[in-house]
Amino acid sequence: MFLYNVTLILEDAAAEEWLQWMQDVHIPEVMATGMFVSNRLLKVVDSPNEGVTYCAQYVAETLEHYNKYQQEFAPALQAELNERYKNRFVAYRSLMEFVA
Numbered sequence: 001m002f003l004y005n006v007t008l009i010l011e012d013a014a015a016e017e018w019l020q021w022m023q024d025v026h027i028p029e030v031m032a033t034g035m036f037v038s039n040r041l042l043k044v045v046d047s048p049n050e051g052v053t054y055c056a057q058y059v060a061e062t063l064e065h066y067n068k069y070q071q072e073f074a075p076a077l078q079a080e081l082n083e084r085y086k087n088r089f090v091a092y093r094s095l096m097e098f099v100a
Contacts, residue, residue, distance in 0.1 A: 001098040002066050004036070006056045006091055007044075014088040015052035021084065022056065029077060035069035036060050051089075066095060 010018050019041075027039055036058040044053035060066040081091075 035065040
C-alpha cells in the first residue's frame with residue numbers, strides 16, 4: 001500500500017475557501033478516479049511556515065494505481081487547483097510506502 005501526500009501551504013486569506021473547496025469538490029473528484037481506497041485531510045498545528053498548512057493524503061493499494069492516477073488524472077486536477085488558487089499556495093507532493 002502507498003500513501004500519496006500533498007502538503008499545501010496557503011495564504012491565510014485563501015485557507016477557509018480552499019478548505020471548503022477541498023472537502024466539497026477536489027477530494028471527491030480524486031476519490032472518484034477509483035485509484036485510491038481512502039483519504040484524510042489534516043491541518044498542521046505547529047508549522048514553522050507563514051500561512052496555513054494542510055496535508056491531503058490518499059491511500060493507493062498498488063503502485064500501478066498511483067502511477068495511473070498521476071498519468072491520467074493528476075494533470076487536470078492539479079491544473080484546476082493551480083487556476084483557482086494561483087500564487088496563493090505552495091504544494092509539496094510525496095509518495096510513501098507502508099512498511100508496518
